[in-house]
Amino acid sequence: xxxxxxxxxxxxxxxxxxxxxxxxxxxxxxxxxxxxxxxxxxxxxxxxxxxxxxxxxxxxxxxxxxxxxxxxxxxxxxxxxxxxxxxxxxxxxxxxxxxxxxxxxxxxxxxxxxxxxxxxxxxxxxxxxxxxxxxxxxxxxxxxxxxxxxxxxxxxxxxxxxxxxxxxxxxxxxxxxxxxxxxxxxxxxxxxxxxxxxxxxxxxxxxxxxxxxxxxxxxxxxxxxxxxxxxxxxxxxxxxxxxxxxxxxxxxxxxxxxxxxxxxxxxxxxxxxxxxxxxxxxxxxxxxxxxxxxxxxxxxxxxxxxxxxxxxxxxxxxxxxxxxxxxxxxxxxxxxxxxxxxxxxxxxxxxxxxxxxxxxxxxxxxxxxxxxxxxxxxxxxxxxxxxxxxxxxxxxxxxxxxxxxxxxxxxxxxx
Amino acid sequence: xxxxxxxxxxxxxxxxxxxxxxxxxxxxxxxxxxxxxxxxxxxxxxxxxxxxxxxxxxxxxxxxxxxxxxxxxxxxxxxxxxxxxxxxxxxxxxxxxxxxxxxxxxxxxxxxxxxxxxxxxxxxxxxxxxxxxxxxxxxxxxxxxxxxxxxxxxxxxxxxxxxxxxxxxxxx
Amino acid sequence: xxxxxxxxxxxxxxxxxxxxxxxxxxxxxxxxxxxxxxxxxxxxxxxxxxxxxxxxxxxxxxxxxxxxxxxxxxxxxxxxxxxxxxxxxxxxxxxxxxxxxxxxxxxxxxxxxxxxxxxxxxxxxxxxxxxxxxxxxxxxxxxxxxxxxxxxxxxxxxxxxxxxxxxxxxxxxxxxxxxxxxxxxxxxxxxxxxxxxxxxxxxxxxxxxxxxxxxxxxxxxxxxxxxxxxxxxxxxxxxxxxxxxxxxxxxxxx
Numbered sequence: 134x135x136x137x138x139x140x141x142x143x144x145x146x147x148x149x150x151x152x153x154x155x156x157x158x159x160x161x162x163x164x165x166x167x168x169x170x171x172x173x174x175x176x177x178x179x180x181x182x183x184x185x186x187x188x189x190x191x192x193x194x195x196x197x198x199x200x201x202x203x204x205x206x207x208x209x210x211x212x213x214x215x216x217x218x219x220x221x222x223x224x225x226x227x228x229x230x231x232x233x234x235x236x237x238x239x240x241x242x243x244x245x246x247x248x249x250x251x252x253x254x255x256x257x258x259x260x261x262x263x264x265x266x267x268x269x270x271x272x273x274x275x276x277x278x279x280x281x282x283x284x285x286x287x288x289x290x291x292x293x294x295x296x297x298x299x300x301x302x303x304x305x306x307x308x309x310x311x312x313x314x315x316x317x318x319x320x321x322x323x324x325x326x327x328x329x330x331x332x333x334x335x336x337x338x339x340x341x342x343x344x345x346x347x348x349x350x351x352x353x354x355x356x357x358x359x360x361x362x363x364x365x366x367x368x369x370x371x372x373x374x375x376x377x378x379x380x381x382x383x384x385x386x387x388x389x390x391x392x393x394x395x396x397x398x399x400x401x402x403x404x405x406x407x408x409x410x411x412x413x414x415x416x417x418x419x420x421x422x423x424x425x426x427x428x429x430x431x432x433x434x435x436x437x438x439x440x441x442x443x444x445x446x447x448x449x450x451x452x453x454x455x456x457x458x459x460x461x462x463x464x465x466x467x468x469x470x471x472x473x474x475x476x477x478x479x480x481x482x483x484x485x486x487x488x489x490x491x492x493x494x495x496x497x498x499x500x501x502x503x504x505x506x507x508x509x510x511x512x513x514x515x516x517x518x519x520x521x522x523x524x525x526x527x528x529x530x531x532x533x534x535x536x537x538x539x540x541x542x543x544x545x546x547x548x
Numbered sequence: 549x550x551x552x553x554x555x556x557x558x559x560x561x562x563x564x565x566x567x568x569x570x571x572x573x574x575x576x577x578x579x580x581x582x583x584x585x586x587x588x589x590x591x592x593x594x595x596x597x598x599x600x601x602x603x604x605x606x607x608x609x610x611x612x613x614x615x616x617x618x619x620x621x622x623x624x625x626x627x628x629x630x631x632x633x634x635x636x637x638x639x640x641x642x643x644x645x646x647x648x649x650x651x652x653x654x655x656x657x658x659x660x661x662x663x664x665x666x667x668x669x670x671x672x673x674x675x676x677x678x679x680x681x682x683x684x685x686x687x688x689x690x691x692x693x694x695x696x697x698x699x700x701x702x703x704x705x706x707x708x709x710x711x712x713x714x715x716x717x718x719x720x
Numbered sequence: 721x722x723x724x725x726x727x728x729x730x731x732x733x734x735x736x737x738x739x740x741x742x743x744x745x746x747x748x749x750x751x752x753x754x755x756x757x758x759x760x761x762x763x764x765x766x767x768x769x770x771x772x773x774x775x776x777x778x779x780x781x782x783x784x785x786x787x788x789x790x791x792x793x794x795x796x797x798x799x800x801x802x803x804x805x806x807x808x809x810x811x812x813x814x815x816x817x818x819x820x821x822x823x824x825x826x827x828x829x830x831x832x833x834x835x836x837x838x839x840x841x842x843x844x845x846x847x848x849x850x851x852x853x854x855x856x857x858x859x860x861x862x863x864x865x866x867x868x869x870x871x872x873x874x875x876x877x878x879x880x881x882x883x884x885x886x887x888x889x890x891x892x893x894x895x896x897x898x899x900x901x902x903x904x905x906x907x908x909x910x911x912x913x914x915x916x917x918x919x920x921x922x923x924x925x926x927x928x929x930x931x932x933x934x935x936x937x938x939x940x941x942x943x944x945x946x947x948x949x950x951x952x953x954x955x956x957x958x959x960x961x962x963x964x965x966x967x968x969x970x971x972x973x974x
Contacts, residue, residue, distance in 0.1 A: 168973065189579065193579055193582055196582070196583065197582075197586075207788075210788050210857070210858070211586070211588070213940070214587070214788060214793075214939060214940070215586040215587040215588040215589075216582055216586045216587075217578070217581045217582050217584055217586060217587075218577075218578035218579075218581055218582050219582060219586070220940040220943075220944060221578050221944070221947070222578060222579070222582060224944075365973060369969045370969060370970065370973070373962065373965050373966045373969050374966050374970075376568070376962055377959065377962040377963055377965075377966050380955055380958050380959040380962050381955075381959050383955045384952060384955045384956060384959065387948060387951050387952050387955060388952070390948070391944055391945060391947065391948020391949075391951065391952070392760055392945065392948055394944070395861060400861065400862050400863055400864050400866075401862070403858040403861040403862035403937075404854070404858070404862050413897070560961065560964050560965055560968060561965060561968075563961055564958075564961045564962055564964075564965045567954075567957070567958050567961060568958065571954060571958060587792075588790070588831075591790070591792050591830065591831040592831055
């Protein structure tokens, strides 16, 4: 399925001067991808599309939004009520952030399951974590912009995390605020940075894909690509599969967008920010809840902040904590169990984060915070004693094995 | 497309590409339409002005759609001036009668934006007793028509109508 | 999922169920109200919105503003432009400055928003014994329980139980968190006389004003759902088609 004719004189003329056609061919068309990628591998492209959706809707919102403490809330309501399709674009942006995180979290868990962080993809993995951190910063600052009660108090609580630092903490917080509380200067700088960060994310995504295309995709067997028998050209095989994934994910997105657009938000954010009155329950957006739970599980301010930071930073050393020579959990019976415990731990911490830090929740939070970190700490030992199941001879062989030498390889494995 | 029959496969490909293209095209519309005037802006697109207090020779300058509108209750002499010209000699030929409401001949309603580059002309000034634009020296007469200077067109007459007693003008 | 993992998941879900039930203790359980627009594909009952507007104007508006609602928005409720103009003309708004530099009052026009009841929070508190009647423009979206909360609050006034201590000037309403509220019971039978002849019971007025406030909170709900159905139908067909394409493409592989 050639998308363009390489012998066309115009194509040749342009390509000689700026190799856009060669580049597209090398990275989107003839790029060799393992032939056995399953539907879990769709979430990378879905996350990429969500980034585009966020930037497109965000640029539109910036045309109508007014970043001042007096007018921010009113201008959001202006978008919702007066601007043509403003409600659609704003709900797309608000729910799109959640969809972006859903796609990225599944993408990360998939990488962990199939050992995609292991050599030679450590820098690819790092770039992914950097993207996650940038997304978190961007999402946090974006949530402040509507200037509702949860915006204001979320900003207050999260910026106060820095006050845990000894000696310089208070100065840093004042510097972040541009004053002595969250106020107009804070809103303005958050708006500026919220506009900037998505483009930084784009840059990080570019490096992420560069590293990916340099060492090629991992795959469900975790085996290296040995030759052309193991791969298919990206187009049409994965272009059509990615579009299918995006369409199905679009249905999921649309259900939230059109029928429950406020289900993932907090009611308090429809009340204007009031610096004199804190809402009864302050909770961050759902995608921060596991980290929030870890923060609150530690009964010491500075240690809590450190634990929360460590829960993400520890991902950077995951490639070295995992000492197994086998990548994919498919062939690692013990790691597979641990992986699912880890997934459940993250979900439980999410539930804990949504509930008040008292009574039984405090203890559940502490137990699962412990399990969260233990997952990483036992990995080196697991790699040492675990006996992997026998590996297939190669990617092509594993595909043939699974389909019984028959027709197509990965039907019916719905994501 | 080969002559030896369109296969079912070809049909599916064409349908998918077509549907994708239509979907992409339709989803662009909200992103375009959001830049059109919003509902609150459109709600201001019509104003009602009370002109009962205006004496002959006086003018007011209300704002309509973000631009000044000149409402001038002209003197008999000004009306006569405006009508006593050879329309054929004007840069933008138009009779005064065509620019005012019949029976309300002393009332002139024009948008106060010079047709040259959009400055606001000064009233009761210029060589023809109408308006004078300070930016590039355009002279308008007492009917708001361009008489001298670089502006190509007469001052625009906005859609407007008088209330039954003539005390109020609805513009837009 | 591993065996241990399943066990952990089951335990966590059970715990979540137990503690959520505990947390609800402070506040009386909300009464469930069933209004046409609360159905996922439903639309607003605009006759009820119009009645609710009347209740708002004659009862709520004494204390509560509705700052994001413009008179022209009422055109969407089935009122005609002359009716909307007449409703607007009952209010005065501040405009200006005029040529003398003075602000002046004039009758409201459809383009204007409903004027604020109090100029600021301090004035509102001063006039209401220290309590702040919240703006109602977004109230249905801004309360846990949404329509059910508003309805339950309006019909929830009762005599306090013997052991309940009420602060000075406070009323007993178990729907309100904490059980005491500064707002006196706003609705009583026949508090308004409906133009369409509907009998103005407390329950009826509570439903109507809840419908009205839901519409004010989310005026684009109907448009949103209609577009949503189209988008989802489109995406489902497109997904099926892409699945067929994907099968065809991948069938070539072996």
